[in-house]
Amino acid sequence: MTGPLFDIAVAVARIAVFFAFCFGLVVVMTWVERKGAAYIQDRRGPNRADIFGIRAWGLFHPLADALKFLFKEDFIPDNAHRLFYQMAPMFSLAPAILGIAVIPFGPDVTVMGRRIALQIADLNVGILYLFAVSGMTVYGVVLAGWASGSKYPLLGGLRSSAQMLSYEVSMGLSLIGIFMVFESVRMSQIVTGQGGLLFGVLPKWGVFVQPLGFILFLVAQYAEANRTPFDLPEGESELVAGYHTEYASFKFSMFMMAEYLHMVVGAAVVATLFFGGWQFPYLGDAGFLLPGGSTVAVPPALVLLLRIGAFVSKVLFFAWLYVWIRWTIPRLRYDQVMRLGWKVMLPLSLLNIFATGLILLLLNK
Amino acid sequence: MTIGVIKVARPRKMSFPESLYLVEIVKGLGVTMGHMLSNIVRQEGIKTIEYPEVRREMPPRFRGRHRLMKREDGTPRCVACYCCATACPAKCITIVAGESPDPGVEKYPVRFDIDMLRCVFCGMCVEACPCDAIRMDTGWFTPPDDTREKLIFTIDTLLEK
Numbered sequence A: 001m002t003g004p005l006f007d008i009a010v011a012v013a014r015i016a017v018f019f020a021f022c023f024g025l026v027v028v029m030t031w032v033e034r035k036g037a038a039y040i041q042d043r044r045g046p047n048r049a050d051i052f053g054i055r056a057w058g059l060f061h062p063l064a065d066a067l068k069f070l071f072k073e074d075f076i077p078d079n080a081h082r083l084f085y086q087m088a089p090m091f092s093l094a095p096a097i098l099g100i101a102v103i104p105f106g107p108d109v110t111v112m113g114r115r116i117a118l119q120i121a122d123l124n125v126g127i128l129y130l131f132a133v134s135g136m137t138v139y140g141v142v143l144a145g146w147a148s149g150s151k152y153p154l155l156g157g158l159r160s161s162a163q164m165l166s167y168e169v170s171m172g173l174s175l176i177g178i179f180m181v182f183e184s185v186r187m188s189q190i191v192t193g194q195g196g197l198l199f200g201v202l203p204k205w206g207v208f209v210q211p212l213g214f215i216l217f218l219v220a221q222y223a224e225a226n227r228t229p230f231d232l233p234e235g236e237s238e239l240v241a242g243y244h245t246e247y248a249s250f251k252f253s254m255f256m257m258a259e260y261l262h263m264v265v266g267a268a269v270v271a272t273l274f275f276g277g278w279q280f281p282y283l284g285d286a287g288f289l290l291p292g293g294s295t296v297a298v299p300p301a302l303v304l305l306l307r308i309g310a311f312v313s314k315v316l317f318f319a320w321l322y323v324w325i326r327w328t329i330p331r332l333r334y335d336q337v338m339r340l341g342w343k344v345m346l347p348l349s350l351l352n353i354f355a356t357g358l359i360l361l362l363l364n365k
Numbered sequence B: 001m002t003i004g005v006i007k008v009a010r011p012r013k014m015s016f017p018e019s020l021y022l023v024e025i026v027k028g029l030g031v032t033m034g035h036m037l038s039n040i041v042r043q044e045g046i047k048t049i050e051y052p053e054v055r056r057e058m059p060p061r062f063r064g065r066h067r068l069m070k071r072e073d074g075t076p077r078c079v080a081c082y083c084c085a086t087a088c089p090a091k092c093i094t095i096v097a098g099e100s101p102d103p104g105v106e107k108y109p110v111r112f113d114i115d116m117l118r119c120v121f122c123g124m125c126v127e128a129c130p131c132d133a134i135r136m137d138t139g140w141f142t143p144p145d146d147t148r149e150k151l152i153f154t155i156d157t158l159l160e161k
């Protein structure tokens, strides 16, 4: 194959595969959420949808949901601003999809003598791009809240924009430590940087070099994604359903998809920045290098599989953590959310930056 | 001592590590995971009743859907006295009386309809009946159906039970 054609084929293939992976995970996550919630609360969860009598633990429920959303009436309330009302779901889904682009799914592979990064776009601004697109999510929420022309969505939209803006700050600041340690904002370089060992035993993962940064980032991310314990914008008891109260049919499901896609992308980002991305502990390019100095040779194909498998299982774990946390912790009160954001997270993330800087300075002396 | 004042124990002040919530959250996660795993391993421990296949045992005095009683010879015991229809607060019983072929009985119900969609399951009809012809001891609700007409139970349906 000639040069440009090959590049285009590779780009399309990468986009298709990662897109399919993320959306597949979104579908699975809706099932995991409902089923996990049920089992945590001593219930059985969805188990009725069947195809030819096969129920498969309710696995067909996402399919049934999708069909239902597709065939429901697409209703626009009289008071809604027609254009913005229809734009809001797109504004909420698009940033979530854009986020997939910079996540490295695996190490570089060599196909037909060419090195191909398993990443849709290895941008040199990497994580900054991610912040930029995830910052846009708030437009979807605000638009939805305002354009619905109803008071509960408006309150929900206001709440979530205030919350997202507050936590965006500490989210950005909590990552500065990572940039300082790995000396890059490029996702691929951060992942490669996590391949080494710390004190000769621990993998040099972000969570081990930046434990405080990890906790801050995780909390900020839950707040960003509007997930429990920070799901005030959707506080059912106060706001019906928050900013998407007036939405029905497929527009509503776009909000839902955006929420779950945020979870998936968020899980992938945490795995990439703090848990070594596709790095398998102690696995080098040629095989395992155990801390004792012993080595186990592994064929390159298996290395690749192990690494992609490591990435996928990390993403699955963090996606599950979202669900797990949701059904464990009750919702915070609004003043508690704001206090945590500004009075606890922000000073701590600043402290984290200074502490990291100090340690790096002393180490380099 | 002031009368009527009850001392309520205030919640204990949280210690510093507790107020950070980090360990507490992990403990909470442990609890929920324990529930989940035990429910996955021992499905029979889940309290959910799989409704259409499994039915809840109703208490003996549960007021369920009605049935009309029969005499020994199989004719309805109801004498079409309209007591139940009069007592019914929801006005959902429709009776049309006819002359009974049995010389010992004056009337019998030609039609006896209960609109189950309007019935409030108060049991007044049962209380009112002078000859114990109507009872609500079937032990189950009105089953769902897809048209309103099917939920107006006629005398045949009511006698069946």
Ligand code: SF4
Binding pocket: B084, B087, B088, B089, B090, B091, B092, B093, B114, B118, B119, B120, B121, B122, B123, B124, B125, B126
């Ligand atoms: S239970 Fe009450 S409402 Fe129902 S038919 Fe009897 S009297 Fe009427």
Ligand code: SF4
Binding pocket: B077, B078, B079, B080, B081, B082, B083, B084, B085, B095, B125, B128, B129, B130, B131, B132, B133, B134
């Ligand atoms: S009160 Fe009893 S006997 Fe009288 S009409 Fe009703 S069911 Fe029949």
